[in-house]
Amino acid sequence: MTQTPQRTAPIGVFDSGVGGLTVLHELLVGLPQEDFLYLGDSARFPYGDRSAPELRGFARENADILLARGVKLIVVACNSATSAAIDDLPLHVARSGHTVDVIGVVGPESNLAVARTRNGRVGVLATPATIASGAYERAVLAVDPLVRLTSVPCPRLARISQNGAPITEQDVELAREYCAPLREAGVDTVILGCTHYPFVGALLQRLLGPQVTLVTSGTAIVRRVGHALALRDLATPSEVEGRYSFLCTGDAAAFATIGSRFLQLPMGTVDHVALTQEAFA
């Protein structure tokens, strides 16, 4: 039996931890009337070193937890899970009897970057695992094979500033090193291909120059989700701000503390969810 989602249902968002909260932040600002349910799979954080089959399994379980709570759309706010599972997950959702769209990172920001570039030179900054997966290269070249993409793996960029510590001169030198190949290539558009990078957005903008457009996962996802809701006639009829809440597979208190720095809006409630039975509770 196919279950059609309700317009008043929340949008589900999942990530391996708190990083995806920068995407949720943009969604809360860009689609303020919608309700959201965020799942942080912090018990299995980080996803970076997991195999693709393992990540496909995690993504299915995360989706099941959200579907069991009646979400009307699923956002995969995680680069690793998107790279491994974005083709498999919609099939899994459909087979389990739900007509729910799945939107991941990578695709939306690649599309937006190609739409924005004027000189055809686009850069992407991401973790070494994301760059090695080739996901951005495939996505950008699928939209426009004539774009020249410069990919820079940034092993230490995600650590800067996310703990609330001031940015240091050493951080600036590190970021400068990552920006050097982009400056050399003359890119006019740069994808921030990791959910943690909005914390260093201003620093990167200063190093790259004001003529360069930065594209974050959050900005791109907001548009894509907005289109999807309009197309499916699933936008909420509410005119007041929506509610949002959190599930996490690990320590809920730690998630709330660290998460509030990433969300930059009140955290509301965080509930623990166990990974085995509760998915189908």
Next chain:
Amino acid sequence: MTQTPQRTAPIGVFDSGVGGLTVLHELLVGLPQEDFLYLGDSARFPYGDRSAPELRGFARENADILLARGVKLIVVACNSATSAAIDDLPLHVARSGHTVDVIGVVGPESNLAVARTRNGRVGVLATPATIASGAYERAVLAVDPLVRLTSVPCPRLARISQNGAPITEQDVELAREYCAPLREAGVDTVILGCTHYPFVGALLQRLLGPQVTLVTSGTAIVRRVGHALALRDLATPSEVEGRYSFLCTGDAAAFATIGSRFLQLPMGTVDHVALTQEAFA
């Protein structure tokens, strides 16, 4: 003898304390090659309750400190000082033998807001003192007398989030109260008329809706300074990021600690400057 400034000289920026660092932040991102010298008059903070003649005196002294160090342009990154002194200060600068432009807040963001509105309804959120001064109303109506301006005094908005504490539900209710008259008036453009408000920019955007354009002092000042440098042929010939440093009339260590939260970039050096003799050292 008139002193013509050098292209390689820094741009001077002053405020009563750390608030203007959000303006400097935008200047560092938008004009990365320029050098900056920031003066925080923290010994006399806050400016909010001072009389206009007193503020004109303070602005002159601050300008003298910056001029003595050879700045090529002066930015008044402070609402109170701009309201009281923006007409007097250029005369003082000229009389003291300098051909240095003075750019304040209020004017640039009013101009940008009028340029951006499509329905002619503009809002401004600012401190009670700024709203009472009528400065935004005069500036907006001078650009376009047919714009309908809705002014909202926000006695407690500057306190939210600037100390690094997470935004609470009470903060949201407070911000919602300040946004209510703007929503009712149907504004499509809102001026954030206080240098502290960028900290609640995302919250305000969520409450006002994504179709509303927010205009901050920083964004507007960056353009105005860029134009001024181009017009006077004073843009730096440097192609690497500029340097920036800080003077403060109060406790330099406290300024550095609090300031780094406002600047969101490395603070560099902060030197104490005494208010009497050193102005002309």
